[in-house]
Amino acid sequence: MNSRKATAALALATALALGASACSSDSKSSDNGKKSSSSQGTSAAKDAALTGIVNASDQKGGTVVMENSDVPDSLDPGNTYYGWVQNFSRLYARTLLTFKPAAGKDGLTVVPDLATGLGKASPDAKTWTYTIRSGLKYDDGTPITTKDIKYGIERSNFAPEALSNGPTYFKAYLAGGDAYKGPYKDKNPNGIASIETPNDTTIVFHLAKPFADFDYLATFSQTAPVPAAKDDGAGYVKHIVSSGPYKFASYQDGASADLVRNPQWSQATDPIRKALPNEIKIKFKVNANTIDNNLLAGNTTVDSGGTGVTPQTQAKVIGPKYAKNTDDxxxxxxxxxxxxxxxxxxxxxxxxxxxxxxxxxxxxxxxxxxxxxxxxxxxxxxxxxxxxxxxxxxxxxxxxxxxxxxxxxxxxxxxxxxxxxxxxxxxxxxxxxxxxxxxxxxxxxxxxxxxxxxxxxxxxxxxxxxxxxxxxxxxxxxxxxxxxxxxxxxxxxxxxxxxxxxxxxxxxxxxxxxxxxxxxxxxxxxxxxxxxxxxxxxxxxxxxxxxxxxxxxxxxxxxxLLYRPDSATNVTITQAYLGMYDYLLLGSSK
Structure with missing residues (x-):
């Protein structure tokens, strides 16, 4: 996906080894987001966000301002492969499972999102079944069903003529994946036979070969639901229908996007998201050094790319004035x-x-x-x-x-x-x-x-x-x-x-x-x-x-080498998304 000292790295690798024994839903915690000791608030200090939450707050309001030095491959959750978009898209596109918004190693825990629990696997890891929550709605008030999740997977994995940016794990592993031509060419309303939706809350995946990591795959943005009636291929990015706590108020291709609260979202059906900011603004094609300067001035909340400050800025931020606001x-x-x-x-x-x-x-x-x-x-x-x-x-x-x-x-x-x-x-x-x-x-x-x-x-x-x-x-x-x-x-x-x-x-x-x-x-x-x-x-x-x-x-x-301004709240590193800040938690006092 488009990264402490050696002892800490070893400890993290060991934790991963213990948590990656898929094939049984008992192998990973289904914690729905309750706080643990490692996710308590932490005072601002150098590297404090590596294992804690800096400037912890439960205060609703404020605007998170993000900037990026280029454009995303796509903000369409079914047409992206950049890690920062996978992180960012969780604000408006819920998936079957996701990584727990939490500090330290807790952030590597896979938890239910749209689903009510982790996948139920057959003994040979070739059949995986999920049940989704009742009462889920899109931002237009229509209900979310498992048929929409199936459709989202079909369009993202089987239509390279329209959506070419994302991975094709489902195509590679679903039974009949080599033959299915995708929803834009294959007009069979039933879609690919190896994804069954016997009712609106059940989805069953039949694989051609065992896939022991399937619960991890269910965290990917490609399992976000997409209503077929609203889909127009590559153009869908201009009018994405939200399943998360935020919806698009505006989107200008290659320039910016503005997310505001989705009134149809309910915390009763989404226990892992606090959704504290009132608004999230993101700007594209901002010079990387300009982004750094805006962060230092407190005018920007985060560099959404998550790759750290430029070499030109590094010497300044590791100095005594700014070091307490950095996380390496x-x-x-x-x-x-x-x-x-x-x-x-x-x-x-x-x-x-x-x-x-x-x-x-x-x-x-x-x-x-x-x-x-x-x-x-x-x-x-x-x-x-x-x-x-x-x-x-x-x-x-x-x-x-x-x-x-x-x-x-x-x-x-x-x-x-x-x-x-x-x-x-x-x-x-x-x-x-x-x-x-x-x-x-x-x-x-x-x-x-x-x-x-x-x-x-x-x-x-x-x-x-x-x-x-x-x-x-x-x-x-x-x-x-x-x-x-x-x-x-x-x-x-x-x-x-x-x-x-x-x-x-x-x-x-x-x-x-x-x-x-x-x-x-x-x-x-x-x-x-x-x-x-x-x-x-x-x-x-x-x-x-x-x-x-x-x-x-x-x-x-x-x-x-990341920089967090004093106005940023609930700041913590997520190793699940390439060591950048967790955008589900991030807030702003401004």
């Missing part, structure tokens, strides 16, 4: 370089290995702001995700690159003098552009000339790096990206970036177009295994298999 959170995400073997000369494994050995990862870390912005990575899985196993397949002295090994690999692939290549990054993300420059300098030392091509974040995957035809035509051999888990297990992290089935005509995240039959089979076997310990081990093994292909260069286990 592991993002549960890894920044990495994708190497596409379908772009010459990377069809030769030795040319890919030359890239692996040439890059000075410490220079990349320094370019983005040093250790405060993350640790040097040697694996795709970050230490905070269940299944992480430490290894280093392309070790170099002090992680600073090895020119000798890089040049030997160049000679082995028939390019002893080096070559010219293209390297992509997101133009509105200063840290990623800084990474690109550091990599460019590293490659230059061994005779490889990297021309940097930059693209806007909002269209990076849908129009450029995530479009294989564009990548091949424009010879985009090296592509910078970052990835966090769709849910905090190895499968939730790896599947969409390394499985061959995740390669899509557009909106893809498997940028290296990895389609290795052994890796594909290992992923399928692991997620079908109802033994939690065996699954956990498998994720580390698969991670190593991927890195061994030399199609990815792990760079940084990312941290987000």
């Amino acid at each position: 959170s592991y993002a549960g995400a890894t920044s990495y370089l994708a190497i596409n073997p379908n772009v010459a000369p990377y069809n030769n494994a030795d040319c890919r290995k030359a890239i692996e050995y040439a890059i000075d990862k410490v220079s990349v870390q320094t370019a983005i702001g040093g250790p405060v912005k993350g640790d040097v990575a040697t694996t795709l899985l970050p230490p905070t995700v269940n299944g992480y196993t430490k290894f280093d397949e392309f070790a170099t002295p002090d992680n600073k690159g090895d020119a000798t090994k890089a040049k030997a690999s160049l000679a082995a692939c028939g390019k002893p003098g080096g070559f010219t290549t293209n390297l992509t990054a997101r133009s509105d993300r200063p840290a990623e552009m800084a990474e690109a420059t550091a990599i460019q300098n590293s490659l230059k030392q061994v005779g490889i000339t990297a021309n940097i091509k930059s693209f806007p974040a909002g269209k990076y995957f849908s129009n450029f790096a995530g479009v294989p035809s564009y990548v091949h035509q424009h010879q985009l051999g090296l592509m910078l990206t970052a990835w966090g888990a769709d849910w905090p297990t190895g499968y939730g992290f790896l599947d969409q970036i390394v499985d061959g089935s995740a390669i899509k005509p557009s909106g893809g995240n498997n940028l290296q177009e990895l389609n290795d039959k052994n890796i594909n089979a290992a992923l399928a076997a692991a997620i079908a295994n109802t033994d939690a310990a065996a699954r956990t081990k498998a994720w580390g093994d698969i991670d190593k298999m991927v890195v061994d292909t030399a199609t990815v260069v792990p760079l940084i286990y990312r941290k987000n």
Whole structure:
């Protein structure tokens, strides 16, 4: 999904391992949101929001102001893959299950949302049944039924011609998923047969193969209900029908959105949301440094992107005046370089290995702001995700690159003098552009000339790096990206970036177009295994298999150096959404 010291990371990973033994609804708590000791209010101090709630308040009112340096891929809950939108969309789009709005490890607990409880699984983890609450309504007063949830899944997973940004887990795992053409092409009013809705409050999923993480999948925004009569494909984003405590008062594509209270929402049917602010405003295409300045001045509540302050602002906020308002959170995400073997000369494994050995990862870390912005990575899985196993397949002295090994690999692939290549990054993300420059300098030392091509974040995957035809035509051999888990297990992290089935005509995240039959089979076997310990081990093994292909260069286990103004209330980090602030809790005293 488009990341404390080692002991804390290990503790979190252990907690995840204990909470990820799906296949039985008893394996995860169904707590409906009552406070625990870790979610009590905390005074403002450096890193206070990592484990507590800063400026806790039950006061209703105020306006939360959000800003973002680019545009979202989409605010349509069925057409998004950015982590911040998954977090943000919970304000207006309820899902079957969600992550508990709470501080610390409690925020990783899966709790019922539209549903009355967690999924009831068959012993083989191929059939999952949910019951939703009675009395649910959209913002127009019409009732929400399980048929709307089914329709939302159908449109989001089976209509790439209209909605291409999100993942396709349901398509991959539902029985008959390969044959169903989606609601816009298949006019059968019954839709896909493997999702049954025997009544308005029951929904049953029949899978073609076991899927032990299904409760995590039920937290995804694609399970938000969508009324078929109001849907017009890609245009739905302009008039989203709300199932949450807020509805859209206005939406200007690429510019802004304004959310106000939904009078049809009832806390009686939604015990996990407090819905304290009166209004939530979000602005797009605001310069990243401007956002930082607005945060420091108290004019903005939060940078919705959740990736932290820019390198230019970092030196100021770690100083004595502002440090107490910062939280340096592991993002549960890894920044990495994708190497596409379908772009010459990377069809030769030795040319890919030359890239692996040439890059000075410490220079990349320094370019983005040093250790405060993350640790040097040697694996795709970050230490905070269940299944992480430490290894280093392309070790170099002090992680600073090895020119000798890089040049030997160049000679082995028939390019002893080096070559010219293209390297992509997101133009509105200063840290990623800084990474690109550091990599460019590293490659230059061994005779490889990297021309940097930059693209806007909002269209990076849908129009450029995530479009294989564009990548091949424009010879985009090296592509910078970052990835966090769709849910905090190895499968939730790896599947969409390394499985061959995740390669899509557009909106893809498997940028290296990895389609290795052994890796594909290992992923399928692991997620079908109802033994939690065996699954956990498998994720580390698969991670190593991927890195061994030399199609990815792990760079940084990312941290987000976040800033919270004094006016922000109920501020806490959620590891479920990439270490950003939890937007369901966030309020404002203004």
